[in-house]
Amino acid sequence: MTRQPHDQFAKQYLEELLSPLGTVETSRDVPSEVRQVDVWFVPASSPSTDSSNLGLLGKMAATACLFEPFRNAPTVAEIHGCLLKLYSLRAELLRKARREKRSVSEDELPLLWILSPSCSQRLLNGFSAKLSQDENWGEGVYFLPEFLRTALVAINQLPVSQDTLWLRVLGKRRTQQQAIEELLELPKESPWRRNILEILANWRINVDSSERLSNADRELIMNLSPAYFKWREEAVSEGRQEGIREGIREERRQMVENFLRVRFGEIDAELEAIIAPMLQLTPQVLTRLLFSLSREELLLWFGEGSGVEERFGEGKREKVENLLKVRFGEVDQELADKIAAMLELPHQELTPLLLTLSREELLEQLRGEHS
Structure with missing residues (x-):
């Protein structure tokens, strides 16, 4: 289901950035059989912003290039299809140069960037794709032999840094989750932040609309x-949409219910009882907990009643x-040194500290209580 919405999102996302x-052209037709390049980019002589x-x-966009983003790791046949698009476009550009009676050097011809959430070793070996030895492209960027002018980008292998943020948003699972968390932490005035949030929100709406x-x-x-x-909340605060606030809480509840069903099969009475307290957390924190904690741990940290303290048993330190x-x-x-102090607190005091405070706030709170 996600293939078509992902294609639409990835093209819009790269075009925005x-x-x-x-000049950015999406779904560009290339000759021979009717084929479309996902994103065709030609750098401007005087861009309106610094590519850095x-x-x-931005480094990839230093020269004319094709971007082919994949939601799932591409197959061998799909890689060949991308190469065929590159060769077709290359032939078109060379024919145009001959008509205009000008020469084109190899370096002027476009590069192909295949953006994949991951790349198997078999795929890399089969296409002789290797990390660059000449330029500082870093981990995760594998170049095919020189004259193929193509690179496979394994997004899950990219270093976690501001430098790779915009590519990691196109990843999957934890890679994408972390990138979105970093995106939300950017100052509101950061370039692209607001528009990218809206594009991500629209992608979610498109996927969620499926029956x-x-x-x-x-x-x-x-x-x-x-x-x-975050996009909805900012839209409300800026007055750009009316009647949004009422639906946010219900949508968040539905999101939690859907994810609990995916992870645990059904929502029984115990899980139903912890949904309301989970909704008090920020979306970033809640998403991370839903991905990572077991059913037992969710019930432990969000449950209420006299039996909660006993559930810790002898493994309280490990659970913390x-x-x-x-x-x-x-x-x-620094955190490890404070665990003993955490274990002294009763469950009803410890839980809100661990679930809602930032690292710095948590350490400050514990220092204050034991000063």
């Missing part, structure tokens, strides 16, 4: 939901450490 740097703002994507959602669709909706709700890893990515020494 690249248009300040040059787009990091690695038959697969598990992959529901997972995608969960990934996109923080961006969607796991939640800290989910919230903050790792348990560094």
Whole structure:
């Protein structure tokens, strides 16, 4: 189901990012059989913004190029199809140059960037794709032999940095989830932030409108939901839409219910009881917890009643450490030193601290209580 909405999203997304740097044409027809290049880009001589703002994507857009983004890892046949588009477009450009009686060097011909959420070793070996030895492209960017002018980008292998953010948004699962979290943390005045949030929100709407959602669709909706709700909230605060606020809470509840069904098969009475407290969290935190915590852990941290404290048993420290890893990515020494203090707190005091405070706020709170 997600293939067509993803194609539409990826083209709109890349067009939004690249248009300040040059001419962008989506779904460009190429000769021979009717084929369409997903995104054809030609850099402007005087772009309206610095390409470095787009990091690695801006570096790719330094020359004329094709972008072929895939939602799922491409097959061998799909890679061949991308190469055929490149060769067809290359032949068209060479014919045009001959008609205009001018020469075209190899370096002037377009590059092909195949953007994939992942690349198997078999695929890389089969196309002799290797990391660049000449330029600093970093991990995850595999170049085919020189004269093919093509690279496979394994998005899940890209370093996690601001430089790769705009490409990682096109990834899947945790890669995309983390990139969207980073996008939401950008200042409101950051270039592209507002428009990209709207594009991500529209992608979620398109996927969610299907009558038959697969598990992959529901997972995608969960990934996109923080961006969607942030866009809705900002739209309300800016007065750009009316009547939005009333539906946000109900939509968030539906999102949580759908994800619980995907993970656990059904929503029984125990899970039903913890939905309301989960909705008090921000979409970013909630999404991460729903992806990472087991059913037992969700009931432990969001459940209420006299039996909650007993559920910790002897593994309370392990459960606290796991939640800290989910919230903050790792348990560094400073956090580890405070776990003993956390374990002294009763469940009803510890839970809101771990679920709602930032790392800095949590450490400050614990320092204050034990000063």
